Amino acid sequence: MKQKYLPLIIAVALSSLSASALASGYRFGSQSVAAQGTADANAAEANDASTIFYNPAGLSRLDGTQLNFGATVVVPHSTFQDTGSTHFTGAPTGGTAAHGYAPDAVTAPSLYASKKINDQWTAGIGLFVPYGAKLDYGSTWTGRYALDNVKLQAITLNPSASFKLNAHHAFGFGVMAEYFDADLGQAVDVPGTIAALSSPLAAAQNAQLRGTIVALGGNPQVLATAHDAHASINGKDWGYGFNLGYMYTLDANTRFGIAYRSSVAHALKGDAYWDFSMVSTDQITNQVLAASGHRLNSAALVKLRTPETLSVNVFHQFNSQWDGMADLTWTRNSRLQDLHIQFPNTKEGDLVINQQWKNTVRLALGTNYRYNDKLMARAGVAYDQAPVPNAKLRDPALPDSDRYQFSLGAAYKLSPQSTIDVAYSYLNFKNADTSYANSCSPVIPTCTGNGETTRGTYKTHLQLLGVAYNYKF
Template structure:
């Protein structure tokens, strides 16, 4: 693959973002359209090149050269209803009490896989897919704006792989992972609350004297508005994945697959906008100085969770096949997200998560209508990693969900086929009672000290289309 085309593929992947990931946490849940048709239950089927993601050992079953390119569209619907969000002063945040347009109407994520049989024992392959993503954009005057106004996470994983088959019953697979991640986050800055708190504490007079001394107009404090902060960063991280497949008979196989954790150091910048806080630029400058917020570098260190999957596949007869997958995810890797501001006197901004490990269970089936058409179906239950309402942040209003999927494979020619898939995901209501444990004006930490209370209700549809070709 030439560097020119590889660059175009990466650009296409980064232009696609999931809206609140379809698997738990920030993980994007569909890396293969054929797999989506069974609710991702077919990890041991190894029927096409997308086995590179599910289990690289499955490449040992593929003949010749195979390529698979697909795209999955995510069509979400989500609403938020406020239930009493407050400032750090424990007064109401005001703002919009409901939200129903903070998710995109639709987004799409591509995938690409290629395998080539080297000889009777070795097969090589390459995969490209979107592992993580989210895209939420709330109104800047919603009730929870001091926790978040917007977040966007995009990523792409490049996964060269090999498989080794010593005999007809065993196969082993190994892959390297180069993962690019880019993120941005915005939130309101509670300047009105800070001014009110200074007046209540008796320090308001000193602020007024400072404004007058600078030639500003203190009267504009009567209509002070929010500031806004933006943080962004990007990074490459590297990991690996392993797979093993046991094939006791031609019709039965079992697989185990592992994907490692990947460390990221997202480096970028933080910007603080106080230009619209009042109509007086001199007052705005004084208020920003009092907040201790300055434009600076930004750094977020994190580790993505590793996964371990066990799966099985059995061909019952010429028409029916059944399959299952159980995937354990070490989401406890994702504890607090600490946003650092190197080179400044500001302490970290901490988004508390303290996630728990999760298990996803999926069951699926294939039905061969005739030599050209195979129908698929599956159902899955996926746990959310969030421990409690007090740890559910607006950046990821996640909840347990059930996925129901249908799919089909249509053989167009002896060497080519098309996969179609549709999935419906129903999320449990997600209630938040999250309090930021910092407050404005402190040097030891950064935060608004807000409490976000409310409930998110979400469901979404996934529509997938892919093309397969065998050389």
């Protein structure tokens, strides 16, 4: 009777934020304020040291020593309208709809540095947040048996270098060290289980349960008013990968780029905790319910590989004032298929979760306009696919859907050495229906969840505010 909360940690690593996400899945889409101003279309521009993330070959275009400090604030607006969520018994789950379940704001910092070593070599290092999510539906919402809260964060350290072969060809490479930290929880459907035991088919189990409670000095009468229990988990892991880039400079005004970011192997280790203390006022009954459901605190392990990305991009300067740019990124989200959850040092077998994510593409178009020597304006638009294939596979931890991004930005030179970047983006998600179900019941020993079906519609839009400071030595 294991809960399905463990797969949520897995999903963090699989390229892609939920209702507080920028790019599809849990992947945090903005790694640079300058890039955000063009809807992340400027990978071939190589405007500052953040090119480490978008295309490390772009380091070859940076002179001297450069630093970039930035932060993006995500302000989500999300609601969930329930359309008939049910227990595994088919009865309504009750509770409240989740209005405004996403946090008020989430801030993601970034730090990049580059140094030109000689005419051919440039080195750099980046520190950024590639994945993240933070949702709190509350303990009484209608889909609480699927999830009630999740907080996910990843931090990546990315040393990189570029080699400029000649005036036309430049290559880049880097290594990635990613750290994940995840906390999440869900309600345990004790009322539904008791209701199922009250049926004629479960009379023997019901009698045995009540007899055990009485034998231990408990009061089985409290079963009639039992509340939910709660499960929570935390997990941490380091994983390693690499990124590659190539940039072809056609002339002083035009260049093309190709960038690849590898998958990362992870062995996510966590601990599962069960809290039955709030089920009833009789703690003996609570303990018997926990024991009968095999709700034991234990370790958990999931081995997986995150999806890789491949991007192609172009930049062209039309004249002294206008630039145009585009980026097309493919993400191999289909790596998220069958997930095997292991419970080391226990007699429990693996649990297998099938998410069936699909590969996705993101297309971004952007422009720069130089108003004068000090001020440059930016704008961009992007379309991003979601990896979730249909409503039946839209988990409350990732109520993702296709979205459009509209961005504006500006760069102002404070001095010949320093620049301030600002950006604003609006992301509009398509309304997302869900009918996420566990095809099991918590009274079945091999169950991978509470057996509930979460039905409803998500409505989400986001606003992003970014600011960054650049300094050249």
